[in-house]
Each structure stands twice: as C-alpha cells, then as structure tokens.
Amino acid sequence: MDSEDVNKDVVHPEVRAHINSLVSALGGFSIEDDGKYTLGDDALEVLRDLKRWIRFYDEKTNRMDVARCLAEANLVGGDLLQIIALWQGNGTDSRFKSRIALACYEVMVPLTWPIEKDKERMTVNHHRHIPVLEVAQLGYKRAIINFDGAPILHTAVRVALPSLAMPIGERTARDQGIIKLMLFFLRNIAMIAPPPGMKYEGDEALISRSATIDAFSYQDIFLTLLTIASNMGEDFRTEDVTVMEVIFHLVKRVDVKKLFLEEEQLKKAKSNELAAAMQKEAAMLASFNKTAPKRHNRFGTMIWVKREGGKMTSLSGQDALIDAATRERKMDKSKSFRPPKRSAKEEMEPKDLGPPVSLTHSANKQLRGFVEEFLDSGFNPLFQHVRKSIDREAPHVLNYHRGQFFYLVAWFLEAERMRRRAKKGKKPAEPSQDDVSSFNLVAGVLNQEMFITLNRWLDRAYNDKDWKELTSVMRCYTEILLTVQEMTESGNEEDEEIADNILSRLFYEESTHDAIANIVRTYKDQGFEYLDACTELTHTYLRILEAYSKQNVDLQVRSRKRTRRKKRAAKAAAEGEVEDQIPLDDDESANDEANAEKTSKERKFDFKKFAARxxxxxxxxxxxxxxxxxxxxxxxxxxxxxxxxxxxxxxxxxxxxxxxxxxxxxxxxxxxxxxxxxxxxxxxxxxxxxxxxxxxxxxxxxxxxxxxxxxxxxxxxxxxxxxxxxxxxxxxISSHPRPAAELEFKRDADLEPGQKIAIAVGALLDKNQADHIAWVKSQLSNAESERRAWEAAELALPSIEGIDAVADGGTGEEAAAKTAPPVTIRPDTDARRLAMFKNPHLRLLMKLVGFERLAPTLDETPDSSWVIPAGITGAMLKACLDEINKAEFSPPTFDDGKSAQDHLKRKTAPRKRVSHDDEDGGDVAGFLADSDEDEDATALFEPGGPTVRKSTAEGKKKTVRRRRRKDSQEPEEVDEEELKEKARKRREKEREKLRKIKSEMYVHPSDDETDEERDREFFAKEEEMRRQKEKEMTRTLNRLLGEDDEDEEEHSGEENEKEKEKQEKQNPLKRLLAKRGRKRKSEVITVNDDDSEDIGEEDEDASRKRKRKGAKRLDSSSDDDETSDTAEVETVGKSADEMETDDTPLTQSPLGNEEKKDARKAAEQEDDDDDEDIRPVPAKRRPRVAAGFLVDSSDEE
Missing domain, CATH: 1.20.58 (Methane Monooxygenase Hydroxylase; Chain G, domain 1)
Structure with missing residues (x-):
C-alpha cells in the first residue's frame, strides 16, 4: 500500500515536506482572536524562503514541483490574501506590514505567471503539472477579484504608490522593480482564462471578462492604467509594453460595434442575433429534412443503377431514391480510392485571442468609459512610446508584443470610429472652436514613422511566415485606411487636407502595392482569421485607392531601380563564370540617366494596370x-x-x-x-x-x-x-535598343596613350575578336591615305589662308586641318554594324583612335554614322595604326596574372537633374526599408512622400552596404529547415529576455543598502580613464604641431606641369588624346555646369582618401625633406569640375611607392562599386582648424 502511494505522488517527498513546513510556519487562524488570521514569528523570512524555492528550484531546474505543492496547500486563498487583508486603512504608517504585503505579491506573481508551453523544453513534469496548475490559476483569479476581506488589486497599487510618486530621475532599481511587480500582477490577473477545450467546474461568471472588468473598475485599476499611460515617456519608460499587455487582455475579442450601444440598442442587437441564429438553424434543418431518415427507413432498400456503357451498380439505402444527384454522391462516397493522408498541420488559428466575448451591461458601460478616457488622454503617449520601443528593438520588448501593438491600434481606431458614429446619431450641440478634433486624438498612429513601422513589419512578417503577426498588421493597416477615409468625408477642410497627405504617403511606395498583391495571391491554409484579414485589406485598399486615383489623376508612385550588379551576378550564376569576367556587351549602365527619367515619367500611377495584379x-x-x-x-x-x-x-x-x-x-x-x-x-x-x-x-x-x-x-x-x-x-512592344556601356580605364592618369590602345587591343584578342581589330586597321589605313592626299593637295595649291598661316610662323598642315573634310567610317557587314553598337571593347578602341559619331547630340541607334573628324591629321592616324600593329604583334602582359579586362571598368554615367529632383541631390532613404536594407537602389523622390519639405540640416555621407533585396515579385520558396532554425533562435532569444525580466521582477532586501567598496572602485576607474584621455590629447597636439610649409611642393608641381606640356608637343598621339580629353571636359562643363561635382566622382573619392593618408603623416618631417623634390602635387592637372570648392591649396604629404599602390587599390575598389548606381555627394569643405590649431598655412592665402 505504501509503495502505491509513493508511485502516485508526482512530487518528491522531501520537496513536499519542506514546502508544507514553510506554509505551516507562515501563520494561521487563531481561536483566541475570534478566528482572525495571525502571522507567524518569522513570517517575512518564510515568504522570502518560498520565493527562493520558486526561483531556484522551479525556474532553474525547469520543474513545477513547488508550484504544484503550493497549489495543493492553498497558499494563495488560505494565507496570502488573509495576510494582505491585515494591512487596513489608506495609510502607510506600518512599514513592517507594507513589507509583508510586498513579499506576498512577490510570491503571487510567479504563481499567477502565464504557463509557457514550449515543446522544446517541456518535460514529463510539465505534462503532469500543467493541467493542475491551469485549474489552480483559475482558482487564484476567482479568489483575488472576489475577495471580500480587502481589495487585493487596489492594495497592489498601494504597495507601489510611493515608488510611483517619485520623479523618474530619483527612482532606484528597487522602485522600478516594485512598479514592474505591480504591473505584472495586474497583467497576470487580466490574462488568466479557462484554457480552450476545458470546462471549468465552478461558476464561470466569477472569472469571466465581465467580472474582471467590474473588479478593475471598482478597485480603481482603470485610473492607475490611465495615469501611467498618459505620462508614458515622461515619468515612465520601460513600463509601456506591460501596460499595453494589461489593456490587450481586457479588450481582446470584444465587439467594438456593441461597445458604444445604449442599453436598449444592445438588447435589440442581441435579439436580432438570436433571430438570425434561429433562422440559420431553420434553413439548415430544411435542407437536412430532404434526406432525413423517416419511419420507413427501418426497411432495407437496395437498387440497381444503370451507368454508361451498360454497367450496373448496386446502392443501398432509401436516400438513393431521392434524385440522380444523390445517387451520384453515394457512388462517389463508396469508391475504394482514398487520397493519401498527409501529416496533420499545425493549427493556424490564433488561440491566444480566445472565443468572442459577451459582456454584461455593467461591464460594457464601465469598459466603454475606460476606452473613451483612454482615447482622450492616453492613446497617443502610450502607442507612440511603444512604437519607438519596437523600432529600436528594446530589450524589454518581446516578439508577441508587436502583434499586440498592431491589434490594439486597430481595435482603438475602430472604437474611435464607432464613437464618432454614435455621436452623429445623436443631436450634438454646437461645437466650440477650442474642441479638439476626434482625429487628433489618434494622430499618434497616423504619422510618417508609423507608416514606416507598419510597412517594415508587414514585409518582415510575410518573409518570416509569421502569420499571426501578419494578421495583426493587416488588421491595423485596414483600420488606418478606414479612419483616413472618414477624415476625407468629415467636411472639415483641415482634416481633408491631412487625409489627402496621408493617402499620398501610403500610396506613394510601390513596394506597398507589391506586398499587398503578393499576400493576397499566396494564401495557403493559414486559417480563417488570416483569410478574413487578407481579403478585407485587399477590398479596402483597392476601393480607397481607386477613389483617390480618380481625384488625383497625376498620382505618382516611387519605384526603385534595380542595381546593375544583380544582372551580372544572375548571368554569372547561369553561365558558371566569375562575375567580374562576364562580358559587358549587354550592360545598360550607360543609360542609367535616361532610364531614371523614363521611369519617373512612366511612374504616373495607372490604377487599371495595378488592379489587374x-x-x-x-x-x-x-x-x-x-x-x-x-x-x-x-x-x-x-x-x-x-x-x-x-x-x-x-x-x-x-x-x-x-x-x-x-x-x-x-x-x-x-x-x-x-x-x-x-x-x-x-x-x-x-x-x-x-x-x-x-x-x-x-x-x-x-x-x-x-x-x-x-x-x-x-x-x-x-x-x-x-x-x-x-x-x-x-x-x-519591343523597346528601343540601347548602346553598350561605355568603358574607361581604372588608372587613366597612369597610362600612356599607347598603353591604352594596347589594353583595348588585348581585350579584343582575349575574346577572339581579331576581325574587329583588322577592320579598324583597314579604316585607319584608308583614312590615312585620304587625309595625306588631301593635305598634299592643299599644300600644293597655295591659298590665301595657307599663306597667312606660314607668314605667322605656323604650318600649312595646321591651316589645312581646319578645313579637312571628315572621313566616313563604313562597316563592311551587318554584324560589324551591330558590333559598333553593342560591343563595348570595339567602341573603346574606336574612340581611342579618334572615331566619333557624326551627330553626338542625337540618340544613338545601330544606324548611326561614325566619322574621323577634321582635326586629326594623317600623322596621328599613322601613329594610332602603328600602336595597334605593335599591340597585335606583341600583346601586352601584366603583373599578378591580370588580363586586359581587369584594367577596364564601366564609366559612371553623369546624373542629370530632372523636374522632381531636389537641389542638393543627396541620396534618398527608403520609405519602407530597414537601416540595413535601404541601399537597394537609387530613389528618385524625396523621403517620406511628395509632400515632405526639404531638410536644412547638412546630411551625412552614407556608407554603401552590400545587402540587397530580392527583385522578384514572386515569393521565393524558403527552406523549411532554415525557417525552423531561425524560429528556434528567436525563441531562445525570447527566453533570455523573459528570464531577465522575471529575474528583475524580484525586489531584494539588499537594495536598500550601499556598498562603499564598490563606489571606491568606480571612482578609481573613472580617474584612470581621465588620465588616459589626457595622454591621448597631448600626443594629438604634438602631432598636429609638426607641420611643414608647402612652397617646395608647389614649385615642383609647376615644373612637372611644364614638363608634361613639352612631352605632349613632341608626341602626336599624346597630343591627339590630350586634345580629345580637353574637348570632353569642356563639353561636360558646358552641358552640365550646375552639376559639375557629379562628373569626377571616382577621382574625387580616391583623391580624398590620399589626402586623408597624407594628413595622417604630417609629423614625418624628415621624410618630407628627402622626397619633397620628387613628389607630385595631386591637385595639379585636374579640371575645374574635379576641384574642391575651397580656393586655398591644400598641403599634401608625399607618398611612397607602397602608399601610392594602397591609395590606387582603394580607388579601384570604389570604382568597382559604381554599379550600385550611387548618386555623388558633394565634397565637404576641409576644416582648416583642428583642436584649436591651424592645419593649413595662412601664408598660402
């Protein structure tokens, strides 16, 4: 018999004995004091021991033995509530009793804490104890909210009242812990409900939502919640999500439409519901009676049914006599084929919301009063603060808080609409001018920041397949749209203008349109709640967008351009090649500017095209x-x-x-x-x-x-x-063809003209395109012969213009060059004509040897004509032909095994201003994107929609990051194992947060004490940090003082410039390329003078890096003396559009060979990143004063 008792006991006997002894020592009812509860001698220590047992035995070992023993010992109803009732009156004179009451709540909070059912961490003990503890928690709630001896919920607020009254800057960790303890206790009481599928043995009315609301109203808990919510952000900060949880568990699944009905209207609505239910039941019975069993069914029936092909089938049962359709259904049911059974899927319906709630008239009235006061005073402060906490992913915010936030925003927005509708039904008095608009009461969730948060979590929940959270986000989105629609119909001019602005922001982002279209077409077994929210959002979104697009025919939407590297990466993956070695023939980067203008013109919103999705x-x-x-x-x-x-x-x-x-x-x-x-x-x-x-x-x-x-x-x-x-x-309709991308050299300044031609020839030879080289040589040879014959004829015929030129000291060749006719370039085949249009390497060689388009101002087509201009002499053509022959006979070789292709890159297309661009031309942050995902493409509009004003603050440069979004509109299949692993990591992170919250929930007795030794260590560390900062400041000042003059370096730069001009005069090929370079620069300055800083983007970035390197070496004065004679000043030779806005020449420390290589590599890396289509940022003026000392010499001015 004893062995059977031991086996039935699910808790270790020693644990049960310890707990029972502690409960006995806590106190009991005394006969001498007329049955009143009397505390034990060491009641406070006993309560602390019980708290330690719960914390260090149950939570640390992941068991529930202590909670099971305390439930069976009736600790809460028999002892703790009686102890709290001893603290009578409103005063706080008895410090001992207040500490006893606080200790009681410290024990009750973990006992009423929501039970977590984590399949990964559940053990046999959980399956044994959870059903018992769920019933025990229902008993705790019934005892607490219906206790006659004292208002337990109100007493919890009394315990925390001294901490609540203190300013936030004077609260200690103990005060914060007491406030959180009180809020967690209120949250637990509001959250406890009968689990689904379990029938409560007691009176459910005592623990229903109506009873909870009555208790919260009677014990002034609603006033406490309103006080904390209305002061959120000023006197309270980390308590935001806990207050939100309490409100969530009070209003969830409450029908808002019934909340603002009067008593008579509520009775009428309930009677209508009953009549509709009875009518539906009658219709269901009518359809069932057609095949219902009758008294004749006791006799057996079997019939033969003749099928196609003369086959006969036997059917039994009198329902086969009804009609042919019934017989066919019976035959289908009797077929032997059964579809394969699949594994049971997880229930998608949100179980945390529970069934719909029906409130009593008193509870309905009290909840309506709380909701109205909350909308008037606490809605904006609370939800604005919660949104900020969610955006920054604060440590106290858990994953399920986001879903509760979006659910509550949707619920209260609907409540505000129903309240406004109820007021319209009555005859209101004349509104005064001082009255606040009802839309201003919910303006905290109708701003730009809320829209960004909404779109971000809509996208993230969809990608993570978090259907419950996505359902809440869609409900919130729908209610925001409906609220804004009512603003447009309010008749108030100011509200209508605000609503128009809000709609323009919501419909501005094309990514939002894509997200909603993807959600509605990818539904698959997510449950009815998800399906209802999805279809409601689609219906509302289409209806409001259609009406808005009719009123605003010039509605613009912002779409993002896709980066060019993605196209190359996809092609490399398809061909199995390295991305950098993919041919650039199909590149479209040269037309980025035109594409941007075209996109901005075509992004005029077309509702018919959008609705077709x-x-x-x-x-x-x-x-x-x-x-x-x-x-x-x-x-x-x-x-x-x-x-x-x-x-x-x-x-x-x-x-x-x-x-x-x-x-x-x-x-x-x-x-x-x-x-x-x-x-x-x-x-x-x-x-x-x-x-x-x-x-x-x-x-x-x-x-x-x-x-x-x-x-x-x-x-x-x-x-x-x-x-x-x-x-x-x-x-x-096929689009117009675009020419190939224009190429340039990565180290243009370091290469001679002959080396550039050699690289272009080598690139063509590497691609086995020697026929293009032979065709260019033939064109050069013919042009040289024609040009020399013309020059000889001009010299033989003395003209007035030639004689004047010789008399002035010139040559006849220079006079003839001004009037020489251009030589037309003729492709020999159609393939050659197409290569001239689509082959970037052939186009590079053509431009290097002097070929130009006949009409460069017109859009280029495959039929565009190319010529050799009049300014190129026969000697120049001969020099180019010799360089090509030399490179073809002896192809160039490079260090480190690099090919000719490695020395080329795309030329960044200069960005032209369009009608909707801003003046500063800075990068525009994404409307929806995260901080890590907003560099997907270059945006074309202002941040935050078309109505946001330009910021006057100086913007910071943005670092380009490499994460990109997927371009495809179709949802990508994600590996289920990867999703499970991510979910498991999120749950583990959630458990860490929860463990930290629960550990900080307790208030320790040592919190009142001070630690002098700890204070001494703290101040010693602070003193050491101050000394280190003083040493670093001294070293910085000494380094900045070691600065040299730049006179010698400037003199050396002038000599190098003169030497370069002398060499160009001697070499005709160099003179040709120098002339073409100056011509290009002048054209750029003429066409795009206002945007000149955009042209030399890569060179500016590289020069800035070299300047920063030079600035770091100002103290190496000895090296400066040795190398100043041979150093080159980097600013010499740059065109005006590459110079910085500061007129004062900057001193540069000369770099060694290794340092120059490092600087060039950095510049090449930045040049390789140009396919991200980054808009250039104007260079900032270099500061001339640092740490109180002049960096640039004042003598240079």
Whole structure:
C-alpha cells in the first residue's frame, strides 16, 4: 500500500515536506482572536524562503514541483490574501506590514505567471503539472477579484504608490522593480482564462471578462492604467509594453460595434442575433429534412443503377431514391480510392485571442468609459512610446508584443470610429472652436514613422511566415485606411487636407502595392482569421485607392531601380563564370540617366494596370477559399467577396479566371446546392444574379472558344487567360535598343596613350575578336591615305589662308586641318554594324583612335554614322595604326596574372537633374526599408512622400552596404529547415529576455543598502580613464604641431606641369588624346555646369582618401625633406569640375611607392562599386582648424 502511494505522488517527498513546513510556519487562524488570521514569528523570512524555492528550484531546474505543492496547500486563498487583508486603512504608517504585503505579491506573481508551453523544453513534469496548475490559476483569479476581506488589486497599487510618486530621475532599481511587480500582477490577473477545450467546474461568471472588468473598475485599476499611460515617456519608460499587455487582455475579442450601444440598442442587437441564429438553424434543418431518415427507413432498400456503357451498380439505402444527384454522391462516397493522408498541420488559428466575448451591461458601460478616457488622454503617449520601443528593438520588448501593438491600434481606431458614429446619431450641440478634433486624438498612429513601422513589419512578417503577426498588421493597416477615409468625408477642410497627405504617403511606395498583391495571391491554409484579414485589406485598399486615383489623376508612385550588379551576378550564376569576367556587351549602365527619367515619367500611377495584379489565379483562389465559409459569413463579408468577383468579371473583363470546374460548381452550390445561402439574407439576390451572369458568360465563351472546354480543368496563366478572353495573344512592344556601356580605364592618369590602345587591343584578342581589330586597321589605313592626299593637295595649291598661316610662323598642315573634310567610317557587314553598337571593347578602341559619331547630340541607334573628324591629321592616324600593329604583334602582359579586362571598368554615367529632383541631390532613404536594407537602389523622390519639405540640416555621407533585396515579385520558396532554425533562435532569444525580466521582477532586501567598496572602485576607474584621455590629447597636439610649409611642393608641381606640356608637343598621339580629353571636359562643363561635382566622382573619392593618408603623416618631417623634390602635387592637372570648392591649396604629404599602390587599390575598389548606381555627394569643405590649431598655412592665402 505504501509503495502505491509513493508511485502516485508526482512530487518528491522531501520537496513536499519542506514546502508544507514553510506554509505551516507562515501563520494561521487563531481561536483566541475570534478566528482572525495571525502571522507567524518569522513570517517575512518564510515568504522570502518560498520565493527562493520558486526561483531556484522551479525556474532553474525547469520543474513545477513547488508550484504544484503550493497549489495543493492553498497558499494563495488560505494565507496570502488573509495576510494582505491585515494591512487596513489608506495609510502607510506600518512599514513592517507594507513589507509583508510586498513579499506576498512577490510570491503571487510567479504563481499567477502565464504557463509557457514550449515543446522544446517541456518535460514529463510539465505534462503532469500543467493541467493542475491551469485549474489552480483559475482558482487564484476567482479568489483575488472576489475577495471580500480587502481589495487585493487596489492594495497592489498601494504597495507601489510611493515608488510611483517619485520623479523618474530619483527612482532606484528597487522602485522600478516594485512598479514592474505591480504591473505584472495586474497583467497576470487580466490574462488568466479557462484554457480552450476545458470546462471549468465552478461558476464561470466569477472569472469571466465581465467580472474582471467590474473588479478593475471598482478597485480603481482603470485610473492607475490611465495615469501611467498618459505620462508614458515622461515619468515612465520601460513600463509601456506591460501596460499595453494589461489593456490587450481586457479588450481582446470584444465587439467594438456593441461597445458604444445604449442599453436598449444592445438588447435589440442581441435579439436580432438570436433571430438570425434561429433562422440559420431553420434553413439548415430544411435542407437536412430532404434526406432525413423517416419511419420507413427501418426497411432495407437496395437498387440497381444503370451507368454508361451498360454497367450496373448496386446502392443501398432509401436516400438513393431521392434524385440522380444523390445517387451520384453515394457512388462517389463508396469508391475504394482514398487520397493519401498527409501529416496533420499545425493549427493556424490564433488561440491566444480566445472565443468572442459577451459582456454584461455593467461591464460594457464601465469598459466603454475606460476606452473613451483612454482615447482622450492616453492613446497617443502610450502607442507612440511603444512604437519607438519596437523600432529600436528594446530589450524589454518581446516578439508577441508587436502583434499586440498592431491589434490594439486597430481595435482603438475602430472604437474611435464607432464613437464618432454614435455621436452623429445623436443631436450634438454646437461645437466650440477650442474642441479638439476626434482625429487628433489618434494622430499618434497616423504619422510618417508609423507608416514606416507598419510597412517594415508587414514585409518582415510575410518573409518570416509569421502569420499571426501578419494578421495583426493587416488588421491595423485596414483600420488606418478606414479612419483616413472618414477624415476625407468629415467636411472639415483641415482634416481633408491631412487625409489627402496621408493617402499620398501610403500610396506613394510601390513596394506597398507589391506586398499587398503578393499576400493576397499566396494564401495557403493559414486559417480563417488570416483569410478574413487578407481579403478585407485587399477590398479596402483597392476601393480607397481607386477613389483617390480618380481625384488625383497625376498620382505618382516611387519605384526603385534595380542595381546593375544583380544582372551580372544572375548571368554569372547561369553561365558558371566569375562575375567580374562576364562580358559587358549587354550592360545598360550607360543609360542609367535616361532610364531614371523614363521611369519617373512612366511612374504616373495607372490604377487599371495595378488592379489587374489582383485578377491572377492566386488572388481568385484566395477569395474562392473565403467564400467556402459562406454559411458562417456575415453580410459585410459576403458583400466583400461579391464586389471582388464583380470587379474581376465585369470591370476588368477577366471572367475566364472563374471558368474552372470546381469554382463553377462551388458558385452554383451557393445558390442552388443542398445547403444554399439563406434566401432571406440581404445579399442573396445579389449573389444569385452574379452567379447567373457568370454561368451565362461561361456558356457563351464555350461557344466562342472551344479550347476552353479543356482549360476548364486547369488554372489559367495570364497569357492563356488573355487569349481565351480576347481571342488573340497579348501583343508586346519591343523597346528601343540601347548602346553598350561605355568603358574607361581604372588608372587613366597612369597610362600612356599607347598603353591604352594596347589594353583595348588585348581585350579584343582575349575574346577572339581579331576581325574587329583588322577592320579598324583597314579604316585607319584608308583614312590615312585620304587625309595625306588631301593635305598634299592643299599644300600644293597655295591659298590665301595657307599663306597667312606660314607668314605667322605656323604650318600649312595646321591651316589645312581646319578645313579637312571628315572621313566616313563604313562597316563592311551587318554584324560589324551591330558590333559598333553593342560591343563595348570595339567602341573603346574606336574612340581611342579618334572615331566619333557624326551627330553626338542625337540618340544613338545601330544606324548611326561614325566619322574621323577634321582635326586629326594623317600623322596621328599613322601613329594610332602603328600602336595597334605593335599591340597585335606583341600583346601586352601584366603583373599578378591580370588580363586586359581587369584594367577596364564601366564609366559612371553623369546624373542629370530632372523636374522632381531636389537641389542638393543627396541620396534618398527608403520609405519602407530597414537601416540595413535601404541601399537597394537609387530613389528618385524625396523621403517620406511628395509632400515632405526639404531638410536644412547638412546630411551625412552614407556608407554603401552590400545587402540587397530580392527583385522578384514572386515569393521565393524558403527552406523549411532554415525557417525552423531561425524560429528556434528567436525563441531562445525570447527566453533570455523573459528570464531577465522575471529575474528583475524580484525586489531584494539588499537594495536598500550601499556598498562603499564598490563606489571606491568606480571612482578609481573613472580617474584612470581621465588620465588616459589626457595622454591621448597631448600626443594629438604634438602631432598636429609638426607641420611643414608647402612652397617646395608647389614649385615642383609647376615644373612637372611644364614638363608634361613639352612631352605632349613632341608626341602626336599624346597630343591627339590630350586634345580629345580637353574637348570632353569642356563639353561636360558646358552641358552640365550646375552639376559639375557629379562628373569626377571616382577621382574625387580616391583623391580624398590620399589626402586623408597624407594628413595622417604630417609629423614625418624628415621624410618630407628627402622626397619633397620628387613628389607630385595631386591637385595639379585636374579640371575645374574635379576641384574642391575651397580656393586655398591644400598641403599634401608625399607618398611612397607602397602608399601610392594602397591609395590606387582603394580607388579601384570604389570604382568597382559604381554599379550600385550611387548618386555623388558633394565634397565637404576641409576644416582648416583642428583642436584649436591651424592645419593649413595662412601664408598660402
């Protein structure tokens, strides 16, 4: 018998003995004091021991033995509540009793803490104890909110009142812990509810939502919550999410529409619900009676059914006598084939919300009063502070807090709309001018920051497949749209202007349109709540966007350009090559500027084109799945689905998307099936007419397109649907071809003209394109012969212009060069003509030897003409031809095994200003993107929508990061194992946060004491840090004082410039390239003078890096003396558009060979990153004073 008792005991006997002894020592009811509760001698220490047992035994060892023992010992109802009741009166004179009460709450909070059911950490003890502890927590809640001896919830606030009254700057860690303890206790009481599927043995009215609301109102908890919420951010900071949790568990699943009804209206609404339920039951019974068993069913029935082909089938049961359709269903059910059984999927419905709540009249009135006061005073401060905490991912914010935040925002926005509607039903008095608009009360969630947060978590929840959170975000988005729509219809001019501004921000980002279109077409078994939120958002979004686009015909949306590197990476992955070695023939980077202008013009919003994205087969299947619940849908939900199918069939004329056998069968069953819609429903007539028209169109289309008979079995893609609808394939218009990307040399300044030609020839030889080189040589040879013959003829014929030129000391060749006719370049084949347009390496060689387009101001086409201009002499052509022959006979070789291709890069296209650009031309941050994801592409509009004013503050340079978003609109399949691993890491991080919160929940007795030894260590560390900072400051000042003059370096730079000009005069090829370089620079300055800082972007960045390197070596004066004679001043020889705005020449420390290589490598790395399409940032003026000392010499001025 003893062994059986031991086996039945699920808790270790020693643990149970220790707990029971502590509970006995706590106190008990005394006979001498008329049955009053009397404390034990060491009651305070006993309570602290119980707290240690819970913390160090249950939580550390992941067991629930102590909580089970305390539940069986009736500690809460028999001892703790009686002890709290001893603290009578409103005063706090008894310090001992207040500490006893605080210790009681420290024990009750972990006992009422929500039970976590983590499958990864649950043990056998959890399965043994959780059912018992859930019932025990229901008992705790019933005892606490219905205790007659004292208001337990109000006493919890009394315990924390001294800490609440202190200013936030004077609160200690103990005060913060007491406030959190009180809020956690209120949260736990509001959260405790019967688990789903369990029937509570006691009176459920004592623990219902109505009883909880009554207790919160009677014990002034609502006033406490309003006080903390309205002062959030000023007197309270980390308590925001806990207050939000308390409110969430009070209002969740409460019908907002009934909340603002008067008593008579509420009774009428409930009677209407009852009548509708009875009517639905009667309709269900009527359909069931057709096949219901009768008294004749006691006799057996078997019939033979003749099928096609003369086969006979036997059916049993009298229901086979009803009609042919019933017999066919019986045959289908009797078939031996059974579909394969799949593993049971996890329930997608949000269980944390629970069933819908029905409140009593008193609870409804009290909750309505709290909601109205909260909207008037606490809504904006609380939710603005919570949003900021979520955005910065504060440590006290857990994952489920985001879903609660979006749910509460949606709930209170709907409550505000219902309150405004209820006020309109009454006859209001004349509003005064001082009254605050009702929309201002919820303005905290209608600003730009909220929209960014909303779009960010909409995208993140969708990518992480967090369907519960995504459902809350969609509900919030829908309510914001509905609230803004009411603002547009308010009749107040100011509110209408604000609403127009809000809608322009919401509809400004094309990424938002893409997200909603992706969500609605990728539904798959996420549950009815998700399906309802998804279809409601789609219906509301389309309806409001359609109305707004009609009012604003010039609506603009911002789309992001895709980076060029992605295209090369995709091509490299397809061909199995290295990304940098992919040919640049198909590159479109040279037209980035034109593409930007074209995109800005084409981004004028077209609603018809956007709405067509919601007529795909995936979106249609989502709404069909929604209508399968037609028996449980209310009128508004049925209307939502009806409007969508009407839009698809008649507005967009894509009815073929509904021509599928299962869809037609489902629509028919909704009207004529065995369980049709209720004929008394207001929506029945509309649905009946819609289904009739759809079936009629299907029959008519079958006569027009016989191929549709086969397509009835399958889903339709867009091309098939277009053909079935219109009878011809969709016409596509080809875009205008664009020339290949323009190439340039990575180290242009360090290469001689002959070396550049050699590199271009080597690149063509590496690609086995020697025929292009031979064609260029032939064109040069012919042009040289023609040009020399013309020059000889001009010299032989003495002209007035030639004689004057000789008399002035010139040559006849210079006079002839001014009037020489251009030589036309003629491609020998069509392939050569296409290569001149699409081959970037051939185009580079052509430009190096002097070929130019005949009409450079016009857009280039494959038929554009190329010429050799008049300014190029025969000697120059001969020099170019010799260089090509030399490079072809002896191809160039490079160090480190590099090829000619490695010395080339794309030329960054200069950015032109367009009509909607801002003056400063800075990068525009993304409207939706995270801080790590906002460099996906260059934006074309101002941040925050078209109405945001330009900031006057000086912007910081942004570091380009390499993370990019996926461009595809179609959702990418993610590995399930990877998602599970991410989810497991998130849960582990959540447990760490929760463990930290629960550990900080306790208030330690040692918090009141001070530690002098710790203070001495702290001040000693501070003194040591101060000394180190003084040493670093001294070293910095000494380094800055070691500065030399720059006179010698400037003199050396002038000599180098003269030497370079002398060499150019001697070499005709150098003179040709120098002339072409000066010509290009002058053209750039003329065409784009206002935006000159954009042209030399890479050179400026590289020069800035070299300047920074030089500035770090100002103290090496000895090296400066040795190398100042040979150093080059980097600013000499630069064009005006490459110079900085400061006119004072900057002193540069000369660099050695290794340092120059490092600087060049850094510049090359930045040049390689130009495919990110970064807009250049104007260079900042270099400061001339640092740490109080002049950096630049004042003598240079």
């Amino acid at each position: 919601f007529t795909t087969q995936g979106a249609v299947d989502t709404f069909v799945a929604f209508t399968k619940f037609y028996q449980d849908l209310d009128d508004s939900q049925l209307k939502r689905a009806h409007r969508y199918f009407y839009r698809v069939c008649f507005k967009h004329e894509m009815s073929v998307m509904l021509f599928r056998v299962d869809i037609i069968h489902h629509l028919y069953n909704m009207i004529k099936g065995p369980e049709p819609l209720d004929k008394n429903s207001p929506m029945f007539k509309e649905w009946e007419e819609l289904v009739k028209q759809i079936i009629r169109k299907c029959v008519k289309k079958l006569e027009e397109r016989p191929a549709l008979i086969t397509e009835l079995l399958f889903s339709k893609i867009n091309s098939t649907a277009h053909y079935l609808e219109y009878g011809y394939e969709k016409q596509t």
